[in-house]
Amino acid sequence: MRLLLIALAIILAHAAQDPEVAGSEEVAALLGVKELLVDEFGHTNDWSASDSSPCSWTGIQCDDDGFVSALNLGGKSLNGSLSGLPLARLRHLVNISLEQNNLAGPLPPELSLLPRLRFLNISHNNFGYGFPANLSAIATLEVLDTYNNNFSGPLPPELGALQSIRHLHLGGSYFSGAIPPELGNLTTLRYLALSGNSLTGRIPPELGNLGELEELYLGYYNEFEGGIPREIGKLANLVRIDLGFCGLTGRIPAEIGNLSRLDSIFLQINNLSGPIPAEIGLLSALKSLDLSNNLLSGPIPDELAMLESIALVNLFRNRLSGSIPSFFGDLPNLEVLQLWANNLTGSIPPQLGQASLSLMTVDLSSNSLSGSIPDKICWGGALQVLILYGNQIGGALPESLGQCNTLVRVRLGHNQLTGGLPKNTLGLPNLRMLELLDNRMDGIIADAPVSAVELELLDLSQNRLRGSIPRAIGNLTNLKNLLLGDNRISGRIPASIGMLQQLSVLDASGNAISGEIPRSIGSCVRLSSVDLSRNQLVGAIPGELAQLKALDALNVSRNGLSGEIPRELEEAKALTSADFSYNRLFGPIPSQGQFGFFNESSFAGNLGLCGAPTARNCSVLASPRRKPRSARDRAVFGWLFGSMFLAALLVGCITVVLFPGGGKGSSCGRSRRRPWKLTAFQKLDFSAADILDCLSEDNVIGRGGSGTVYKAMMRSGELVAVKRLASCPVNSGKRSSGSRSSHDDFGFSAEVQTLGKIRHMNIVKLLGFCSNHETNLLVYEYMPNGSLGEVLHGVGTKACPVLDWETRYKVAVQAANGLCYLHHDCSPLIVHRDVKSNNILLDSNLRAHVADFGLAKLFQGSDKSESMSSVAGSYGYIAPEYAYTLKVNEKSDIYSFGVVLLELVTGRRPIEPGYGDEIDIVKWVRKMIQTKDGVLAILDPRMGSTDLLPLHEVMLVLRVALLCSSDQPAERPAMRDVVQMLYDVKPKVVGAKDHSSSRELSGSTRMSSGRLIDV
Incomplete structure (x- = not known):
């Protein structure tokens, strides 16, 4: 009997090796896979039970013996879960590629039963729960890529037992806890990425044991304690290290100079301090060095002169001092040099641009540089970006800039430049931005040639330029901002x-x-x-x-x-x-x-x-025109006019004497004669006098119907925004009973009542207000990136960042959270009444803050409406029922927010001539999505190619926008529901967490990214 059982086992074993027997079993297993994975586009339609062999099916590869060795279904838009799939029956599988689908659920532990598996790629899916530790039993596994999923919990220490692993990417999930020191046992590992998680603790020094490691990515949303371990210097084969944006402190270890094969170092957006190690100069293969956004101090070490292969140097936003070393002008391969926002002094190396024929980007702005612009900075004919604003650079612009046909962006404002524009500057074929504001240029604006057809912003304001506006100005057919104010321009x-x-903005004032x-x-x-x-x-x-x-x-x-x-x-x-x-x-x-x-x-x-x-x-x-004046009338009129002029002049002189620092604008009544009082809503390090000293035309950053906004720097260095309201309050005198009588303090009462009592991270903070009973000044936290409207539509004098889809989505969520707080968490609830993109401000990190509560109303119940005496708000954002009935409630805000969402998706204004009979963006979008091109026709091309956009996310946000902007108030969701719907767009990114791959943020992408506000 025993002999019979042994014989039967031998027969079954041979049967398992028989391709025909195994083939039928694999066909059955694959048909089980097809049944559980939903394929809406029919990619697996050729998987049929009538085939004896699956080797010709889509996504299937077989080995030389006819067994299924590869299952490649990446990018097929599959839905479903791997739980219950009969993958373990495909025992000859070497390669499983399921990347870029919509698969969810846990990763089945049965994968560990595949004895030959070498390649497992499940990246860009929605897999979640904890990570199965028993995958470490796959002794043959060489590549494990789980990037951009929803895994949570700790990283299993058992991963340290993967004997053959070469490539391990566990980034872009929600792993927490510390990095297991057991990963230091992976002696075959060449690629390790744990970036974009929620890891904490210290970077284990055991990682220094990974002698074969070539690429290391640990940054982006991890928050490590301490600094970079010195043991990193033992990774002799390391080519690229990226520890950006992960909370590192301490100094950069000198041992990093031992990594002789390094070609890229990315340590940006941390809190690293101390000097730049001179040992970095020993890295002769180094091509990219990014130490930006840290607390590094001291001079730039001269030893960096030995980096002859260096192409990118990003040292901006640190505390570096001293001069710019002359060796930067001798580096033969330099392409990007960004040293802005430091404490650098001295002049720009005069030979900069001569040695490197590939120099593309130079940004030295916001330092204390002097001297002149190097004559041959565009010697190689590759320069695209030249940004030197906010220094003390003088002299004339080099004539060579007029022949630098590769130039795209030039920002030289806030310096001491003299002379005029170099010949042909306005004829450069690729130039998109020319910003020369606030210099001492006194040349003549030439009439020709003016043919820079790509030019979008021309800012020559606050200079001493003479001559007339060129007659050929019409050739700048793509120009959006023409800023010529405060010069000496004459003519017509x-x-x-x-x-x-x-053209969107025309300023030729002064x-x-x-x-x-x-x-x-x-x-x-x-x-x-x-x-x-x-x-x-x-x-x-x-x-x-x-x-x-x-x-x-x-x-x-x-x-x-x-x-x-x-x-x-x-x-x-x-x-x-x-x-x-x-x-x-x-x-x-x-x-x-x-x-x-x-x-x-x-x-x-x-x-x-x-x-x-x-x-x-x-x-x-x-x-x-109807009654000519007699000679006597003209004499009387002249006497009266002269008397009035002298009286006004006398009042003006008294005002200047009494308030020498009060700015250049007019005030109400006797406002400057009365004492000013500062009422603070938190502890402030400045006084009313400090604020008044900043109210000059030079500091104006915005004007509107309710007043003028100033950028004010306090003596402590703190920046605040001051809004000077346009009119006197009610108690300053009688006013006509016009349509604005209900708010003729220009929003002062509403703003103080609203912002003085509420605190929310997505609502602009009112720090306090100044008043002398006749004039009111509101003091806010300063938002350096201006308003969302300025950024989306290119309004204003400063360069605006280009918002990608991820940033727009975050702005939508953040603004919705702010409005939700007003509608649902305040008692009584607050209706903003002027929600628009210009009233959503962006801080230095492009976070959104709802602002301008001058029209806000407090309601005792969410089910009530209130009748207004007139329509208030901004054209294009006003809800239909408000315009017709003058009744307002929180649904009016929701309509306006829907318009803002449409602006984010389309990049268009609420009102544009191109909408034709559709009048506004709401009606235009409703019409366009019914056309042949559909949604694709309305998307803002600045978000990127539609092939790369997550179109399902964009369409979901568009759906929310159309719900919010419904004509009937009852059909609009509550703000609480709007927030939830926006979160549901990215259920794995609650709080708008960004899972950008460190690979995607490195290399050439990083080299061209520069600073957000300069894109």
């Missing part, structure tokens, strides 16, 4: 300006420009801001300005303009700020549209204007 505005179809405003300006269909104030313009205000459907701000004050204010401007529904003051205008002031919201200061200094908001009655005031 050329009619060719009407050819600038992409010059000597004469002639009329050209009617062709009405052809600049995207214009949102026009400032022609403080010039010598004459003639009538062209009615063609009403054709600018996106026009938000118009300032033509302090000119010699005459005639009536065109009634066509009543149709400019997007107009929220207008200033016609101090001209020679006459006739009735338009009363319809947005004109009902402008106060008297917008029309001051025009004695011929009548009607609200002035006190002059149009039926009494004679029009200059």
